[in-house]
Amino acid sequence: GWMRPMPPSHRTGKRISIVGSGPAGLAAADQLNKKGHEVTVYERADRVGGLMMYGVPNMKTDKVDVVQRRVEIMRQEGVRFICGNAGNIGGVQAGMMGDTLGVGPSAQQLLNGSDAVLLAVGATVGRDMQAIPGRDLQGIHMAMDYLTGNTKALLDGGVVGKGWRRWWGTGRTDPSEP
Secondary structure (H helix, E strand, C coil), rough: CCCCCCCCCCCCCEEEEEEECHHHHHHHHHHHHHCCEEEEEECCCCCCCCCHHHHHHCCCCCHHHHHHHHHHHHHHHEEEEEEEEHHHCCEEEECCCEEECCCCCCHHHHCCCEEEEEEEECCCCCCCCCCCCCCCCCCCCCCHHHHHHHHHHHHHHCCCCHHHHHHCCCCCCCCCCC
């Protein structure tokens, strides 16, 4: 690729915490890092990228060659990413796939340990339109639940076959379970 890691030539000593790794969080992290600040991005999901990773269909954006490659360049430039349990600010929370996310730092801990905090959280909870005729029909699902499950299946196992399609809406954690 054309992009190469270009770490800043100096560091300011300022610590910046960014909550959320979607497009806004990543853009801010990139710019603040280029200015020499020490940037840490907290993400409650298992991967960096937010809406670009889980909200955009796989056929529209290549998650490995575009999103993950850019994140790796940012990591090499000095941006720190904390994902999953450790990146979940403020406590235990139910995940989008029915799992339980762990505990990251509290909001107060984040404020105490940072010179600045940017909240760049996205919109992962959809608006369920129960009043729309047909919403309750079998096979009608919330988009983020479906897209997140589909992307996780592709990135984790590489295959989204009939077994996953039957499994994804059941709340089970393993598609091989009966």
